[in-house]
Ligand code: ADP
């Protein structure tokens with residue numbers, strides 16, 4: 001890290017979090033750790049390849065007043081949040097109102113006027129920080145549901161900028177969106193952009209339909225004409241990963257050795273299933289563990305030969321739904337291991353912690369079957385990471401039809417509806433027992449898709465369309 005900060009940038013990303021979180025140890029020493037979630041996995045390489053660009057975001061803890069600094073070649077511009085902002089804007093409106101509402105209402109969205117006030121206040125702070133750092137005529141790319149109001153606020157402050165917005169999570173159908181007491185303000189916030197990007201075509205068409213029905217603005221297939229004559233476009237740009245970086249790591253002999261060690265430490269199962277997620281109720285972790293649990297307790301899978309490794313990085317731990325989820329998963333894992341485990345052999349290994357990229361890649365390399373079972377997910381990068389790491393072309397991906405990734409990949413994955421536990425059990429068994437040639441055929445097609453549609457292609461196509 002250093003502080004050689006170039007003041008104004010031609011390319012600025014604005015996201016709730018910076019690419020790194022500040023971590024202070026008990027002895028007061030400070031380190032920076034990659035922030036959780038797919039947004040950072042995707043955007044970090046995009047920013048590293050654009051010298052002099054700036055990333056405006058929150059450093060991950062309350063009441064941090066930090067000067068801009070450079071980390072891993074990216075200029076970071078910290079935005080401070082007070083403890084009250086964290087409670088009301090981040091945990092409240094972002095993660096207890098918008099997050100559940102935009103994910104099909106799989107948890108109950110809460111509507112509180114003081115959370116909304118905080119959301120407006122904090123969005124203004126991000127818009128002001130971006131306005132201060134952007135050079136004349138710069139491209140500013142605002143990210144995700146925490147900052148839906150920033151495009152309009154920024155356009156008011158800096159009409160000279162090109163403003164793009166990308167939504168990493170699903171955009172809901174009109175019937176759900178209109179629950180929001182502040183629906184018109186949010187649509188207007190997004191319409192401050194020149195281009196709004198969604199993960200899948202359905203999100204873009206939900207947005208255009210809403211704007212037409214609720215605001216009455218003229219719309220085309222993928223455009224809205226605003227009262228001042230400006231045009232805002234809305235299209236799908238399915239996000240991806242730095243595929244080659246994952247493939248290179250998977251080819252590293254040290255990582256391959258670690259993959260062998262992981263299997264050995266799990267008592268060398270013949271069949272290893274893997275789940276990797278933020279600990280989030282949208283990810284369907286309970287559903288997949290329940291399916292695996294029934295397979296081993298019924299004897300359809302031999303608990304002496306099959307194992308499930310579930311890794312869940314801690315997330316939003318003070319939000320009530322996340323606390324309840326953590327307890328429930330502890331209980332489900334305990335029940336499975338208690339009923340079919342024996343001394344020295346537990347069918348489910350559950351790790352609630354964050355790991356370095358090398359360890360994640362070793363896990364992907366070690367696993368025979370990856371189970372990705374969200375109830376709803378904008379994209380799901382974990383699915384793509386698994387594919388990138390299968391350098392021998394083996395392995396099988398079980399993928400929920402309710403992910404953005406399924407739009408691109410479901411032709412070759414073992415596709416599931418995670419609400420259908422019997423269907424999921426049958427598909428997990430099939431993924432595990434299909435002929436090796438069939439699994440190779442599917443994996444070859446998946447790899448072709450993920451290598452040709454990587455994160456560079458995603459960023460280039462969005463930025464070229466943005467102007
Ligand atoms: P989301 O953005 O909702 O968290 P994604 O699947 O798109 O979901 O992205 C999750 C990202 O977090 C991936 O890049 C994955 O490698 C990373 N990740 C998930 N679990 C862990 C973990 N336990 N330790 C480190 N990284 C993790």
Ligand code: F6P
Nearest residue numbers: 017036037038039040144168169
């Ligand atoms: O789109 C998924 C996302 O919400 C990102 O915006 C975010 O960076 C990531 O998940 C992790 O969530 P959080 O920042 O709340 O820990």
